Amino acid sequence: MKIAVACADDNLEAAVDARLGRCANIVVVETDTMEFEVRRNPGALAGTGAGVAAAQLVADAGAVAVIAGNYGPNSLSAFAAGGIKAYIGAGKIREAVQALVDGKLEPVQ
Amino acid sequence: MLHADRPTVSVAAGKGGTGKTLFATSLAVALNEVQPGQVQLIDCDVEEPNADILLHPQIAEREPVKVLVPEVDLDTCTRCGRCAQECQFSAIAVIRDAVLTFPDLCAACGVCAYVCPVGAIAEVERQVGIVERGMSPEGIHFVQGRLSVGDQRATPVTKATARMVDVNMISILDAPPGTACPMQESIESSDYCILVTEPTPFGLANLQDAVETCRRMELPCGVVINRDGIGTPGVTDYCTAEGIDILLRIPQDRSIAEAYARGETLAHSFPQWRDELVDVYDAVCKFLRSESTLTT
Ligand code: SF4
Numbered sequence A: 001m002k003i004a005v006a007c008a009d010d011n012l013e014a015a016v017d018a019r020l021g022r023c024a025n026i027v028v029v030e031t032d033t034m035e036f037e038v039r040r041n042p043g044a045l046a047g048t049g050a051g052v053a054a055a056q057l058v059a060d061a062g063a064v065a066v067i068a069g070n071y072g073p074n075s076l077s078a079f080a081a082g083g084i085k086a087y088i089g090a091g092k093i094r095e096a097v098q099a100l101v102d103g104k105l106e107p108v109q
Numbered sequence B: 001m002l003h004a005d006r007p008t009v010s011v012a013a014g015k016g017g018t019g020k021t022l023f024a025t026s027l028a029v030a031l032n033e034v035q036p037g038q039v040q041l042i043d044c045d046v047e048e049p050n051a052d053i054l055l056h057p058q059i060a061e062r063e064p065v066k067v068l069v070p071e072v073d074l075d076t077c078t079r080c081g082r083c084a085q086e087c088q089f090s091a092i093a094v095i096r097d098a099v100l101t102f103p104d105l106c107a108a109c110g111v112c113a114y115v116c117p118v119g120a121i122a123e124v125e126r127q128v129g130i131v132e133r134g135m136s137p138e139g140i141h142f143v144q145g146r147l148s149v150g151d152q153r154a155t156p157v158t159k160a161t162a163r164m165v166d167v168n169m170i171s172i173l174d175a176p177p178g179t180a181c182p183m184q185e186s187i188e189s190s191d192y193c194i195l196v197t198e199p200t201p202f203g204l205a206n207l208q209d210a211v212e213t214c215r216r217m218e219l220p221c222g223v224v225i226n227r228d229g230i231g232t233p234g235v236t237d238y239c240t241a242e243g244i245d246i247l248l249r250i251p252q253d254r255s256i257a258e259a260y261a262r263g264e265t266l267a268h269s270f271p272q273w274r275d276e277l278v279d280v281y282d283a284v285c286k287f288l289r290s291e292s293t294l295t296t
């Protein structure tokens, strides 16, 4: 499955970014192979609507789950409506993704 | 659109709490003494209108402010995602099977409805605020805009409120604090902007922002120093260096603060201030007249 992770950088050793709406990039990881692609977050520079733009990007990437340090209300309602699970994560992206696969991450209510 | 005899004056401040509304309402009351029934006060701070606390108007008319927002017919929609791609404001999203709209972010531009290949988007009206009109006990024509609770986009309400300027009257426009869009949308319809500041380093920094905003908008401005006597001479030095008129100094004075706390303007509780306030408006008129003869 594909998982989208908020990131300031562009590789799996980088840290999960604190905020989905404002992170520079979104790293989309295929958990079967740990292959990934990096997508620039259009909302990073936007005034308002950053959370919605990031949520749209996550959905367009085909991700079924997303990891970030935190979420705004708009992106959370978008994920909830679309059935994409949002998780709170921190530390290295590779480890956060592994933790999610192992069922050790907390989904946001 | 300069109205030579009765220019519209906006009152702004780089931040809240500088005495902006106290000055704006005091000016309106003083001018109404010399030109009864000819003065209009417009409170454009639609997120927190508070001039009514000092003017005690009777509200007679209420007009809703409405904007168009998209409504998606989910049965017709194919989830193609065009609308979300084209929206510049991220106000509509297609997240897998769900189509969501975010009315607070929507600029009512109509692009989504236009690009939808199957005509699934209709534009429906949504109320975002209200413009209220009335009269103060002494006969000041009063207007205030109010953003609906929970709504975040002040622009349509601010613009609808500022549109109430009557060029045949002496209009005083109380702008929202800061220098962001709502402030600019308010002062845009005025001929002159009075910037209220405190004589502190912080006040100076905010004043510089506000002056730059006015200059970018090519709107002439002057300064009123509130709580004069506290702080530093920085504001005065800055105005002198930049050639900005200091129109009035309101001293730091306990009795003024107390009157304000009781909900009274300067002109109500201190008749000696009335002439000075009227002089401020006259100085603005004179300045604008000299400007227009210079440029024409
Ligand atoms: S009307 Fe304009 S701003 Fe509003 S959702 Fe449609 S495209 Fe976006």
Ligand code: SF4
Binding pocket: B072, B076, B077, B078, B079, B080, B081, B082, B083, B084, B094, B099, B115, B116, B117, B118, B119, B120, B121
């Ligand atoms: S453009 Fe029209 S059909 Fe396509 S997702 Fe938007 S509403 Fe649905």
